[in-house]
Amino acid sequence: MNDLSQFSRSQMERFQRHFSLDGFGIEAQAKLLNSRVVVIGAGGLGAPILTYLAAAGVGTIEVIDHDVVDRSNLHRQVIHSEGSIGEPKTASAAAVMRGLHPEIVIHEHREPITAANALELINEADIVVDGSDNFTTRYVVADACEIADKPMVSGSILRFAGQVSLFWAGHGPAYRDLYPEAPDAGEVPTCAQAGVLGVLPGVIGSIMATETIKFLTGIGETLLGRVLIYDALDASFREISLHPDPERVPVTSIGADVAGLGGFSEDAPAAAAAPAAPVAQAPAAPAPDAVEQPESEPAADQPADVEDLDFNPFTGDPKLADELTPKELRELIDAGAIGGIVDVREPWEHQMGTIEGAVNVPLRDLWADDAGVSGLEDDAGRPVVLYCKIGVRSRQALEVLRQRHPQAQLRNLIGGYELYRQL
Numbered sequence: 001m002n003d004l005s006q007f008s009r010s011q012m013e014r015f016q017r018h019f020s021l022d023g024f025g026i027e028a029q030a031k032l033l034n035s036r037v038v039v040i041g042a043g044g045l046g047a048p049i050l051t052y053l054a055a056a057g058v059g060t061i062e063v064i065d066h067d068v069v070d071r072s073n074l075h076r077q078v079i080h081s082e083g084s085i086g087e088p089k090t091a092s093a094a095a096v097m098r099g100l101h102p103e104i105v106i107h108e109h110r111e112p113i114t115a116a117n118a119l120e121l122i123n124e125a126d127i128v129v130d131g132s133d134n135f136t137t138r139y140v141v142a143d144a145c146e147i148a149d150k151p152m153v154s155g156s157i158l159r160f161a162g163q164v165s166l167f168w169a170g171h172g173p174a175y176r177d178l179y180p181e182a183p184d185a186g187e188v189p190t191c192a193q194a195g196v197l198g199v200l201p202g203v204i205g206s207i208m209a210t211e212t213i214k215f216l217t218g219i220g221e222t223l224l225g226r227v228l229i230y231d232a233l234d235a236s237f238r239e240i241s242l243h244p245d246p247e248r249v250p251v252t253s254i255g256a257d258v259a260g261l262g263g264f265s266e267d268a269p270a271a272a273a274a275p276a277a278p279v280a281q282a283p284a285a286p287a288p289d290a291v292e293q294p295e296s297e298p299a300a301d302q303p304a305d306v307e308d309l310d311f312n313p314f315t316g317d318p319k320l321a322d323e324l325t326p327k328e329l330r331e332l333i334d335a336g337a338i339g340g341i342v343d344v345r346e347p348w349e350h351q352m353g354t355i356e357g358a359v360n361v362p363l364r365d366l367w368a369d370d371a372g373v374s375g376l377e378d379d380a381g382r383p384v385v386l387y388c389k390i391g392v393r394s395r396q397a398l399e400v401l402r403q404r405h406p407q408a409q410l411r412n413l414i415g416g417y418e419l420y421r422q423l
């Protein structure tokens with residue numbers, strides 16, 4: 001399809017660099033022009049998503065957001081500006097998008113997407129892009145996409161890190177294959193509570209826009225089946241692969257209807273019920289880590305047998321002499337025979353659930369200073385047990401501490417908290 005006739009004169013000028021881009025050209029540009037994208041949220045992530053999709057030439061954009069622009073939004077929501085404070089975000093964003101591509105068709109929805117309207121709102125979409133900031137919305141959108149067989153680009157950010165992926169049930173993993181259940185309200189801090197580096201949504205939102213364009217035009221390899229994680233502090237990208245969970249009951253077959261989307265009732269508007277920010281949500285079963293975990297930890301394919309374990313089910317490594325099973329740890333705790341328990345995960349992981357009595361000394365802090373690690377000088381020679389999510393970071397912590405405190409009785413919890421909580 002190399003027909004330029006569908007482009008106006010100004011569009012031919014506007015998209016010149018795409019026309020001349022090898023592997024993109026007129027054909028991909030025409031696909032964009034004939035596409036309809038639903039974007040949820042015109043905030044931090046929505047700003048680059050909407051800006052770049054509009055500028056790239058997506059023909060129709062449906063933007064959903066019930067909020068108005070606040071000055072505190074402006075350090076990251078760069079589609080808005082001082083002059084749009086108090087305006088609906090959809091209107092402020094639409095004005096910028098029209099400035100970038102006057103022939104774009106924009107449908108503004110100045111309302112939250114909820115269980116009650118989600119299926120209708122995404123019905124016509126070629127792809128849905130979720131730039132919202134709360135779990136309620138994420139699960140509503142994810143379930144609606146699964147029911148309606150829509151691909152969904154999802155991103156999340158918190159503090160200095162973010163992650164992004166493409167989900168598409170039936171064609172690859174769905175959102176619930178990564179995060180089966182939403183965490184309880186308050187379990188994960190919001191960006192408002194924990195803060196977020198202003199430029200971070202620019203990075204993650206731009207990748208979300210890129211993935212959307214790739215999906216719509218068919219170029220390249222999308223992130224379907226992969227979660228890309230970016231850590232701004234050490235300027236690293238890493239990815240984890242993700243597969244559909246064969247054990248998961250699809251949303252479509254549990255009879256989820258409009259009222260049941262997201263596991264929330266129809267009268268609980270997503271925004272009003274918003275419990276927390278995105279990023280690091282607690283998977284209900286062993287699953288790839290979310291953002292902010294510094295080292296790569298492979299996901300377990302099968303739930304482990306916690307009672308009788310001579311290997312780490314997540315890494316396949318055999319149990320070492322200085323490692324404890326969750327059961328052995330529990331027995332030591334019950335017998336009062338523990339010198340200290342140290343959780344070397346990130347504070348947000350610690351907040352989402354921890355072993356009773358554990359102190360939190362994140363691995364990255366422990367490298368510099370292990371003063372917070374209690375029990376290293378235990379007179380009775382009781383062990384200090386280290387744990388993380390699945391036992392990889394805590395193994396590193398143990399090696400570091402062993403160098404510095406050769407006399408300490410150090411033990412690593414095999415399978416980490418993921419296994420312990422299955423006891």
Ligand SMILES: Nc1ncnc2c1ncn2[C@@H]1O[C@H](COP(=O)(O)OP(=O)(O)OP(=O)(O)O)[C@@H](O)[C@H]1O
Pocket residue numbers: 040041042043044045046064065066067072073077089111112113114131132133134137191192270271
């Ligand atoms: N259910 C929903 N439907 C539509 N838009 C939503 C929904 N939930 C959240 N949003 C929007 O997603 C955007 C997320 O933006 P962002 O994460 O930057 O946070 P914010 O709410 O603007 O800022 P802050 O949390 O600092 O007040 C917001 O504009 C918010 O209104």
